[in-house]
Amino acid sequence: MPELPDVEVFRRRLARGGLHREIERVEVRDPIVLRGVGRDRLRRTLQGNELTSTRRHGKHLFASTDGVWLVEHFGMTGYLERLRADDAPPRHARLVLHFTDGASMAYVDQRRIGSIGLTDDPGEFVAAEGLGPDALGVTEATLRELLASRRGGLKSALMDQELIAGIGNIYSDEILFQARLHPTTAARGLDGSERRRLHRQLRRVLSLAIDRHADPTRLPPGWLLRHREDGTRCPRRNGTIRRLRLGGRGAFYCPSCQGDRRG
């Protein structure tokens, strides 16, 4: 789940259900997700305070308290869930913020690859992590500059968080499918119309996914996302979906729509 659209959905969920409520209790159910902060300091920071604003950069979610920001990353299986007064937290809840009104916000992560920390400033955090610009803020001119500095293929460029923040395996495949570009097309070799297509589809795919709450069942049936299976029919009915192995990950694409050239 957690690529840019998913994290934006979590951000809105937190903004609606987790701001301006006093945090009565901080329940750390599994400290393994804490990075650079112990449960004591997390508790001292949050307990008795409230979250006042949210921000997102790429796949990172930030929430401000008095002077300090909570930072959350969701790994491969993480999400935020709002709980009502008597709801039992999900099995894999790792951190639960209990508000004085009885509701709570749970950070859930089955595989425990996600992380939770604190930072004095989101901008500093982003710089320290070396993250590139948020994918939704990238203009066509910026995209041209970013791609010009790259020697490898398009898919690995889109997924490189130090180049552009927010795009992962699923949405890089979707963007390339919609833009009709092969995953291993040389990033620096795009002509003007290809680059324009890539930029338009990058924006369209991510923002439409957000509009549909990043819910795959509500995304268009013509999207690749719903047909990630080797040998299945391309949703444009042009050919057969194929699976490549790129960087240890499955990359799905349609050779007919996206070409079969490399480099």
Added chain:
DNA sequence: CTCCATGTTTAGAA
């Protein structure tokens, strides 16, 4: 048992 999984980090090869 096998292979796969929406992410990141690390070591080593090219």
Added chain:
DNA sequence: CTTCTAAACATGGA
């Protein structure tokens, strides 16, 4: 220095 691959992390599902 850049890019790519495999493995590791932890926990499942098919």
